[in-house]
Amino acid sequence: MKSGSSFLLAARQCEISELEQLARTSELVGVIGRSIHALQRERGLASIFLSSHGRVYGAERQQQSAACRAAEQEVRVHFEQLDTDASRVRNGSRLFSRVAVVLHGLEGLPALRERIAAQAVDVAEATAAYSRLVAALLAVVFEAADASTDPEISRALVAMFNFMQGKEFAGQERAFGATAFAAGGITPDGQQQWRHLIDAQQGCFQAFADFSGPEVLRAEQASGDPAVLAEVERLRRIGCTARGPLDADLSLAWYESCTRRIDGMRQVEDLLAVHLRRLCESRITQTRAELRDQRALLEELSARPVSGPAPYGPQLERSILAMVQEQSRRLQAMSDELDAVRATLNERKVVERAKGLLMAHRNMSEDEAYKALRQMAMNQNRRLVDVANAVLSLADVLPGGR
Amino acid sequence: MKSGSSFLLAARQCEISELEQLARTSELVGVIGRSIHALQRERGLASIFLSSHGRVYGAERQQQSAACRAAEQEVRVHFEQLDTDASRVRNGSRLFSRVAVVLHGLEGLPALRERIAAQAVDVAEATAAYSRLVAALLAVVFEAADASTDPEISRALVAMFNFMQGKEFAGQERAFGATAFAAGGITPDGQQQWRHLIDAQQGCFQAFADFSGPEVLRAEQASGDPAVLAEVERLRRIGCTARGPLDADLSLAWYESCTRRIDGMRQVEDLLAVHLRRLCESRITQTRAELRDQRALLEELSARPVSGPAPYGPQLERSILAMVQEQSRRLQAMSDELDAVRATLNERKVVERAKGLLMAHRNMSEDEAYKALRQMAMNQNRRLVDVANAVLSLADVLPGGR
Numbered sequence: 145m146k147s148g149s150s151f152l153l154a155a156r157q158c159e160i161s162e163l164e165q166l167a168r169t170s171e172l173v174g175v176i177g178r179s180i181h182a183l184q185r186e187r188g189l190a191s192i193f194l195s196s197h198g199r200v201y202g203a204e205r206q207q208q209s210a211a212c213r214a215a216e217q218e219v220r221v222h223f224e225q226l227d228t229d230a231s232r233v234r235n236g237s238r239l240f241s242r243v244a245v246v247l248h249g250l251e252g253l254p255a256l257r258e259r260i261a262a263q264a265v266d267v268a269e270a271t272a273a274y275s276r277l278v279a280a281l282l283a284v285v286f287e288a289a290d291a292s293t294d295p296e297i298s299r300a301l302v303a304m305f306n307f308m309q310g311k312e313f314a315g316q317e318r319a320f321g322a323t324a325f326a327a328g329g330i331t332p333d334g335q336q337q338w339r340h341l342i343d344a345q346q347g348c349f350q351a352f353a354d355f356s357g358p359e360v361l362r363a364e365q366a367s368g369d370p371a372v373l374a375e376v377e378r379l380r381r382i383g384c385t386a387r388g389p390l391d392a393d394l395s396l397a398w399y400e401s402c403t404r405r406i407d408g409m410r411q412v413e414d415l416l417a418v419h420l421r422r423l424c425e426s427r428i429t430q431t432r433a434e435l436r437d438q439r440a441l442l443e444e445l446s447a448r449p450v451s452g453p454a455p456y457g458p459q460l461e462r463s464i465l466a467m468v469q470e471q472s473r474r475l476q477a478m479s480d481e482l483d484a485v486r487a488t489l490n491e492r493k494v495v496e497r498a499k500g501l502l503m504a505h506r507n508m509s510e511d512e513a514y515k516a517l518r519q520m521a522m523n524q525n526r527r528l529v530d531v532a533n534a535v536l537s538l539a540d541v542l543p544g545g546r
Numbered sequence: 547m548k549s550g551s552s553f554l555l556a557a558r559q560c561e562i563s564e565l566e567q568l569a570r571t572s573e574l575v576g577v578i579g580r581s582i583h584a585l586q587r588e589r590g591l592a593s594i595f596l597s598s599h600g601r602v603y604g605a606e607r608q609q610q611s612a613a614c615r616a617a618e619q620e621v622r623v624h625f626e627q628l629d630t631d632a633s634r635v636r637n638g639s640r641l642f643s644r645v646a647v648v649l650h651g652l653e654g655l656p657a658l659r660e661r662i663a664a665q666a667v668d669v670a671e672a673t674a675a676y677s678r679l680v681a682a683l684l685a686v687v688f689e690a691a692d693a694s695t696d697p698e699i700s701r702a703l704v705a706m707f708n709f710m711q712g713k714e715f716a717g718q719e720r721a722f723g724a725t726a727f728a729a730g731g732i733t734p735d736g737q738q739q740w741r742h743l744i745d746a747q748q749g750c751f752q753a754f755a756d757f758s759g760p761e762v763l764r765a766e767q768a769s770g771d772p773a774v775l776a777e778v779e780r781l782r783r784i785g786c787t788a789r790g791p792l793d794a795d796l797s798l799a800w801y802e803s804c805t806r807r808i809d810g811m812r813q814v815e816d817l818l819a820v821h822l823r824r825l826c827e828s829r830i831t832q833t834r835a836e837l838r839d840q841r842a843l844l845e846e847l848s849a850r851p852v853s854g855p856a857p858y859g860p861q862l863e864r865s866i867l868a869m870v871q872e873q874s875r876r877l878q879a880m881s882d883e884l885d886a887v888r889a890t891l892n893e894r895k896v897v898e899r900a901k902g903l904l905m906a907h908r909n910m911s912e913d914e915a916y917k918a919l920r921q922m923a924m925n926q927n928r929r930l931v932d933v934a935n936a937v938l939s940l941a942d943v944l945p946g947g948r
Contacts, residue, residue, distance in 0.1 A: 146626055148649030151642045154630035158638030224548055228556035236560030237695070240553045241873050247550035248870050293639070468650050471643050483892065490885065 149442045152471060156435040160428060166297050167424035169288040172222045173301070174417035176281050177308060179215040181410050183281075184315035185403070186212050187274035190260050191319040192399055194267040195326035200396065209257055216250060219281075223247070235291040242284045249277040271319050278312055290489055295481035300423055302485055303355035304416045310348030311409045317341040318402035321383055325395035335384050340515060342380065347528075355485070363415050367408045375401040438467065491529040498532035551844045554873060558837040565833060568699050569826035571690040574624045575703070576819035578683050579710060581617040583812050585683075586717035587805070588614050589676035592662050593721040594801055596669040597728030602798065611659055618652060621683075625649070637693040644686045651679040673721050680714055692891055697883035702825055704887055705757035706818045712750030713811045719743040720804035723785055727797035737786050742917060744782065749930075757887070765817050769810045777803040840869065893931040900934035 146154075189205040223243055228236070256273050259265040285308060289301035320338060324330040330338070353361060379398045383390065495517065502513035521531045548556075591607040625645055630638070658675050661667040687710060691703035722740060726732040732740075755763060781800045785792065897919065904915035923933045 146630070148646040148653070151625070151630070151646040151649060155639045155642035155646065157630075158642060162639065223553070228548070228553070228559075235695075237557045237564065240557035240560060241870070244550040244553040244557065244870050245874055247553060251550070293637075468643070468646050472647060483895065493885065 148468065149446075152468060153435065153439055153442070155471065156431065156438060160431050160435065162293055163297075163424060163428045163431060166292055166294065167421070167428065168225075169291070170297075170301070170417070170420045170424055172226075173285050173288055173304065173420070174414075175215075175218050175222050176285055177410075177413045177417065179212070179219045180278050180281050180308065180312065181406075181413075182208065182212040182215040183274055183278055184312065184318075184406065187271055187278075187315065188318045188322060188399060188403065190274070191267050191271050192322050192326060192395060194260065194263060194265070194270060195323050195395065198263055205260070212253075216253075219246075220250075235287065239284070239287045239291070242280070242287050246277070246280045246284060249280050253277070267323055271316075271323070274319075275312075275316060278315070282309060282312060286489070286492075293478075293482065294427060295478050295485055297420070297423055297427065298482055298485045299355050300416070300420045302489060303352050303360070304413070304420060306348045306351040306355070307409070307413060307416060310345045310352060311406060311413070313341050313345040313348060314402070314406055314409065317345070318399060318406065321379070321402065322395050322399045324383055325379075325390050325398050326392055327390075328392045329389045330383060330386060335386075336515070337511075338380075338384050340518060342384075343518070360416065360419055364412050367412050367415075369404065369408065372401055372404045372408070376405055441467070494529055494536065495532045498535040501535060550870065551848075554870060555837065555841055555844070557873065558833065558840060562830060562833050562837065564695055565699075565826060565830045568690075568694055568696065569823070569830065570627075571693070572699075572703070572819070572822045572826055574628075575687050575690055575706065575822070576816075577617075577620050577624050578687055579812075579815045579819065581614070581621045582680050582683050582710065582714065583808075583815075584610065584614040584617040585676055585680055586714065586720075586808065589673055589680075589717065590720045590724060590801060590805065592672050592676070593669050594724050594728060594797060596662065596665060596667070596672060597725050597797065600665055607662070614655075618655075621648075622652075637689065641686070641689045641693070644682070644689050648679070648682045648686060651682050655679070669725050673718075673725070676721075677714075677718060680717070684711060684714060688891070688894075695880075695884065696829060697880050697887055699822070699825055699829065700884055700887045701757050702818070702822045704891060705754050705762070706815070706822060708750045708753040708757070709811070709815065709818060712747045712754060713808060713815070715743050715747040715750060716804070716808055716811065719747070720801065720808065723781065723804065724797050724801045726785055727781075727792050727800050728794055729792075730794045731791045732785060732788060737788075738917070739913075740782075740786050742920060744786075745920070762818065762821055766814050769814050769817075771806065771810065774803055774806045774810070778807055843869070896931055896938065897934045900937040903937060 186205065186208045189201045189208050193201045193205050223246075226240075226243070228240065252273070256265070256270065260270055282305070285301075285305050289298065289305045292298040292301055317338065320341060324334060324338070352364075356364070375397075379394060379401065382394065383398075495514075498517060499510060499513040502508050502516055503510060506513070506516075508516065517528060517531055517535070520526075520535075521528045524531065588607065588610045591603045591610050595603045595607050625648075628642075628645070630642065654675070658667070658672065662672055684707070687703075687707050691700065691707045694700040694703055719740065722743060726736060726740070754766075758766070777799075781796060781803065784796065785800075897916075900919060901912060901915040904910050904918055905912060908915070908918075910918065919930060919933055919937065922928075922937075923930045926933065
């Protein structure tokens with residue numbers, strides 16, 4: 145018969161095993177970050193190539209495609225290494241579905257590149273295709289953050305996910321602005337969409353800051369070049385406030401400045417990946433040491449001659465009780481903290497659901513639905529998640545669908 | 547290289563594996579229900595035996611101890627069958643810690659029984675010892691409900707957990723009332739505690755009703771004998787409103803009526819266990835069939851001669867895309883529903899945390915903390931969980947501790 149102590153030790157071993165899986169997933173997140181970065185750059189170059197009718201960045205775009213294929217290969221190798229044995233994987237049903245979406249998206253890339261090279265695709269359509277693939281890759285990172293059962297690692301993963309999502313909004317802004325400048329003009333609707341991309345970045349970087357320690361934040365602040373940021377802000381102001389034509393020559397200047405800013409973010413991402421790996425390693429080392437101590441203590445206690453009449457000495461009983469209570473207390477505290485961290489992820493889910501509802505009921509596109517939510521939040525001076533919750537609570541009275 | 551389709555299939559296989567683990571856990575929940583029932587009865591008999599100074603239920607108590615040992619043995623066998631291989635278990639760290647607490651509690655039972663037989667223990671202390679063990683067993687059920695990733699099964703597990711918790715409050719009420727009648731009197735504080743046990747039952751049975759389908763609810767309503775309930779209500783009224791001495795002879799009448807009511811609940815629990823088992827079986831059968839269909843479709847598609855120039859025919863691509871999207875959509879919908887079900891479990895956690903805070907800051911016992919929360923909820927006409935949330939948000943400004 146297994147004793148209470150053996151279950152105590154088994155609980156610890158499960159913790160270690162969960163942490164080891166987290167370490168592997170964290171490594172995958174790092175690799176995905178590199179692949180997303182390459183795709184973001186390819187998207188930016190493609191948008192300028194198409195907007196300039198093939199005059200600019202033809203060679204750079206082809207070079208970047210090659211870099212993307214190398215990064216893609218790395219992602220594929222890591223997917224390949226994922227343990228898909230159903231009996232051993234946690235959260236597998238969701239993670240593997242996300243991976244399937246990514247792999248399916250990657251299959252479409254060669255055809256997309258051919259159409260871009262032949263200038264046989266609209267710039268908006270090409271940009272959207274890259275953005276969908278990046279969104280699919282980010283969904284894998286989201287699952288990783290959602291699956292973590294260690295609060296400290298969850299915190300780091302949530303920070304990283306928000307940073308990557310913010311960087312993706314920055315990448316979308318780069319492509320959007322480059323196209324607008326190249327076109328020589330922008331509509332008021334386009335300007336609102338631009339501002340929305342800026343706000344969305346800020347929201348993500350705020351969430352990143354909320355979940356990051358001072359060390360990471362200092363590194364993040366040191367990574368940005370103020371001169372680059374000032375130039376980005378200047379061009380943003382020109383683009384977002386213009387009432388007449390835009391200077392098409394600014395397209396390249398915009399692209400270059402944005403690229404320098406985004407490349408700086410990429411360095412922060414690398415720092416975050418290192419931080420995450422160290423965190424996993426130190427938690428694994430710590431939990432292994434605790435397991436060793438606990439095992440040694442239990443062995444010592446059970447080897448000790450029993451003084452009392454009971455087969456289970458009172459000394460032994462008290463020590464084990466203390467250990468059981470301490471472990472339960474610690475797991476409860478971890479679980480409470482985890483709930484708090486996950487609340488942030490849940491907010492994202494709430495917004496996604498409200499968007500889906502608007503898309504179904506009002507026949508809106510995803511972007512229109514998001515903009516409608518943002519507009520309501522601004523009009524009512526409420527948080528996006530509160531507006532999303534309000535929309536969901538109206539689900540039953542909304543006409544049509546469902 | 548694994549393809550997108552192979553990850554789609556792996557995702558399904560993980561779903562099946564998760565469901566199979568849920569089926570095993572559900573079986574454990576049923577066994578725990580039987581053991582709790584036996585302990586509840588032993589607690590009731592012990593409280594009358596001790597209150598009557600050994601005059602009543604001496605033999606019955608001993609028989610019941612034997613029944614408890616048999617049920618305990620069954621629980622131990624199921625614990626033994628738990629797969630504690632860390633590489634294969636989900637949520638193991640929490641579940642196994644809970645199991646360790648139960649096993650440790652069971653070790654203390656023989657000594658408790660000796661002290662009861664010798665009438666060398668206070669009735670309140672003996673009752674509390676049984677209640678702690680039942681709480682530890684219920685915590686295992688709670689972990690099972692919390693670990694489920696299938697919304698329908700989660701719903702059934704949450705309903706079952708709430709029913710078991712409600713039945714436990716009924717069992718505590720049985721022991722409490724039996725002691726009060728036997729003592730021949732009750733204080734106003736005691737009457738308030740009694741009313742609290744009644745309210746707590748109602749809260750749990752309401753949550754049970756919220757998460758149960760009409761079939762289960764009909765069975766539950768049919769299980770209670772109105773005459774028994776009327777007698778319980780009559781004796782409750784006498785006990786809870788008495789301003790002078792109580793008729794000690796009512797102790798046995800109370801015990802018998804409560805026992806008939808609780809035995810009726812035990813039958814409902816058995817129904818719930820059957821319902822849960824069928825649910826798991828049908829979900830497993832269904833998911834296996836879906837996996838088979840998906841695999842067959844993918845094989846058929848990849849065997850089909852490719853008409854277009856691309857290595858990946860457009861027909862095949864569209865079919866796989868539809869499959870990927872459908873599976874993602876379904877998992878998202880399941881995950882949304884699961885969040886809603888889990889909100890109920892989270893409410894319990896919030897109340898537990900607020901209780902812990904009051905215990906630490908105000909130096910209250912667990913029961914006092916719970917009563918303080920209930921009193922605030924009644925005074926402010928708010929839900930318990932809202933008051934608990936308000937208490938937690940005050941954590942930083944509360945003096946002392948933490």
